[in-house]
Amino acid sequence: MVKLDGITNFVAIAEAGSISAAARRLHLSKSVVSERLAGLEQSLGAPLFHRTTRKLSLTEDGIAFFERASRIVWEVQDAVAEVSERRGTLSGPMRLSAPVTFGRMHLGPALYPFLSKHPGISLTLELDDRRVDAAADGYDAVIRHGTVEDSRLVALPIAPSRRLLVASPEYLKHYGKPTTLDALGGHRAIYYTNRNVADWRFLDLRPDAFVRPPASLRVNNGDMMRDAALAGLGLALLPSFIVGEDVKKGALVRVDVGSEAAEEMIYVAHPEGRRASKKLQELVMALRGAFGTPPYWDVV
Structure with a gap:
């Protein structure tokens, strides 16, 4: 007999790509997740995953089963939520x-x-x-x-x-304050690596309308971008939810190059x-x- 926890377990493995990742998502041990998968495969009479030392991949039967199993899991979760909502909680x-x-x-x-x-x-x-x-x-x-x-x-x-082009007072004192987009190419910049350099987008301008500054730092975290700007490493284009307070206090200065960053x-x-x-x-x-x-x- 196929049990719902076995189906939920299978869907988590298929989505996460491994038993370890599924175990973390389900807050279960790897052994429990493995046992549930084995029980489901035994009930169905078919293997659902190709197993190698490096990864799991769905078999043809697994692909077919996943399409319906994922809908079942979602529908059950949705039904439970709807009952709760009907009770006003x-x-x-x-x-x-x-x-x-x-x-x-x-x-x-x-x-x-x-x-x-x-x-x-x-x-x-x-x-x-x-x-x-x-x-x-x-x-x-x-x-x-x-x-x-x-x-x-x-x-x-x-x-x-809103995104603001900012720099520290010390950086601007040393390198000068750019007042046009064309002047940006002579400066240094701090870039967010989860987006490309073309992320420096300004209103009504094509991405190739100006030369972007060379990077002094590329990093995948907004906190570190802000800290690098405060340390005087260059210009940074950052959302106001990160640098708003620093601008208010004067620790960072808004740089006006004649065009607002795209909202x-x-x-x-x-x-x-x-x-x-x-x-x-x-x-x-x-x-x-x-x-x-x-x-x-x-x-x-």
């Missing part, structure tokens, strides 16, 4: 991914009151600056900053995001084809209220 697990710096600086303080108000929700929040695959990695939703690039996601905006969005996105659960909808509303319009971190 928000409960059950929710798994989110968010950028490290935004999560630390702003998301956490906005989440804590929401979770206190809804103690039935068990939230797993994973902070990661890489762009995770919301569906394949098993997230209910991801919180992102930028533009919506994945057509498989449904985006729910929670706040606009972006902070949004919650869930996989296409899944309805946004009531608890996810309520979370979006809570975050919008906590951040405000315009958001509290914006500088004048």
Whole structure:
């Protein structure tokens, strides 16, 4: 007899790509996950994975089974959430991914009151600056900053995001303050490696309309970009939610080159084809209220 926990276990392995990763996601030991997979394969009378020393890959039977099994798991989770919502409560697990710096600086303080108000929700929040695959990695939703690039996601905006070109007073004193886009090529810059150099986008300009500065540092974390700018390593194009307070205090100076950086969005996105659960909808509303319009971190 096929058990639901065996199906849930299989879907987690298929999405995570390994038994170890699935065990971490399910908060189970590797031995339990392995035993459940073996039990499911025995019940079905067919192997679901090709096993090598390096990875697992789905067999043809596994691919066919996964298509329906993943729908079953989602439908069960959705049904449980709907019953809870009918009783007027928000409960059950929710798994989110968010950028490290935004999560630390702003998301956490906005989440804590929401979770206190809804103690039935068990939230797993994973902070990661890489762009995770919301569906394949098993997230209910991801919180992102930028533009919506994945057509498989449904985006729910929670706040606009202004980006500011900044540098330390010491850097500008030593290298001069650029006043035009053409002058940027003679400076040094700090770049975010999870995006390419063309991420320096300004309103109404083509990406190749000016020469970008050579890099003094490339790094995949906003906190370190800010710290590098404060240390005088170069110009940095950073969201106001990271550098707003530094600009207000004068620790960093806005650099006006005659054109504003293209505005972006902070949004919650869930996989296409899944309805946004009531608890996810309520979370979006809570975050919008906590951040405000315009958001509290914006500088004048």
